[in-house]
Amino acid sequence: MSRISYGRGSMSVVVDDQTADLVRRAIERVAPGMVARLEQVTEELYQSAHQRWPVGPDKPERKGVHSRELLARDVQVQPDGTTIRARVYCTAAWSKYIKPKGLGGKTAFVEYLRKPLLKLRKPLTAELGSLIVREMQG
Numbered sequence: 001m002s003r004i005s006y007g008r009g010s011m012s013v014v015v016d017d018q019t020a021d022l023v024r025r026a027i028e029r030v031a032p033g034m035v036a037r038l039e040q041v042t043e044e045l046y047q048s049a050h051q052r053w054p055v056g057p058d059k060p061e062r063k064g065v066h067s068r069e070l071l072a073r074d075v076q077v078q079p080d081g082t083t084i085r086a087r088v089y090c091t092a093a094w095s096k097y098i099k100p101k102g103l104g105g106k107t108a109f110v111e112y113l114r115k116p117l118l119k120l121r122k123p124l125t126a127e128l129g130s131l132i133v134r135e136m137q138g
Contacts, residue, residue: 054100067092
């Protein structure tokens with residue numbers, strides 16, 4: 001029997017074995033296209049952030065490395081195949097506090113990573129939804 005449960009700030013859907021098998025097969029059909037598109041979007045966002053990241057010769061290094069070089073990106077598919085995760089991030093502990101001139105006191109993290117991701121969320125969700133529908137119909 002399938003059921004939906006709600007908690008504090010989360011929701012889970014538990015499906016029966018037959019439904020789980022159907023969902024797994026659907027994901028296997030659409031995953032290659034979704035992964036390819038997420039890799040493309042992630043790379044574009046990474047390149048944009050890397051080019052604009054406010055570190056130059058006038059900025060001191062911390063721990064021997066500039067935060068720009070600690071920008072990274074990846075797309076992960078969970079072993080069970082039900083979750084695909086794409087992200088662009090900076091592993092420098094101080095990255096959330098970098099406030100370059102010209103951003104009005106806003107951080108590079110927010111302006112070059114978070115805001116572009118938020119702008120992509122709706123159109124990318126619609127695009128991936130269309131991909132799923134096309135794959136399932138075709």
